[in-house]
Amino acid sequence: MEITMYDKLLQLPLFQGLCQEDFTSILEKVRFEFNKYPAGSCIAQQGKACKQLIFILQGTVYAKSIDNEHGYVLYETFDSPQVIEPYSLFGMFPQYTASYHAQTDISTVSFNKSYVLSELNKYEIFQLNYLNVISNRAQNVYRKLWDTHIGNTAEKITNFLQLRCTKPAGEKTLQIKMEDLATLIDDTRINVSKVLNKFQEEGLIQLKRKEIHIPALEKLIEQYT
Known part of the structure; x- marks a missing residue:
């Protein structure tokens, strides 16, 4: 199980560059929660507080964003491996911007926000990866707004x-x-x-x-x- 999880997580931007020794150390200190969801299940809900990082290890999910003010709904489909809204974990509005549902049967692993601060933040590679994810999103949105x-x-x-x-x-x-x-x-x-x-x-x-x-x-x- 650990080998499969290790390989899957290293495909995600947040963990790229971590060596196996560091990852093993993380496994010993961070409580990972493994879950399986059947197709149709809701994994995260738009507007609810984002208190954990959720990784899709296997299967396909779709996101549903509702804009009631302007009267439209946007659906997006994502294949694994995928991390759900790492940019929503902090900030003034730490809430999911979309609802996420299992399109197929999926497998996930998640861990609480507290572990990001207390353990994962100790690893410089994780810090840089997280900053790159957030910065890239901010820069892309800023460019598109123009x-x-x-x-x-x-x-x-x-x-x-x-x-x-x-x-x-x-x-x-x-x-x-x-x-x-x-x-x-x-x-x-x-x-x-x-x-x-x-x-x-x-x-x-x-x-x-x-x-x-x-x-x-x-x-x-x-x-x-």
């Missing part, structure tokens, strides 16, 4: 998706009214409709009533940014 309403309609739609997605790749589904999307990107409904239909003709998205399915966001980004 592009929110810049460019033509296609670029604005693509930037809208990039800004709100955790990762700029993979499968996404956005449930939104076309007029709401037009308002959010400061454009007209007609322009948004034309561009979305063009995306669909190019095989980049699939349109349903009040829903935009993006099989691979990276392909859309590559073509329209």
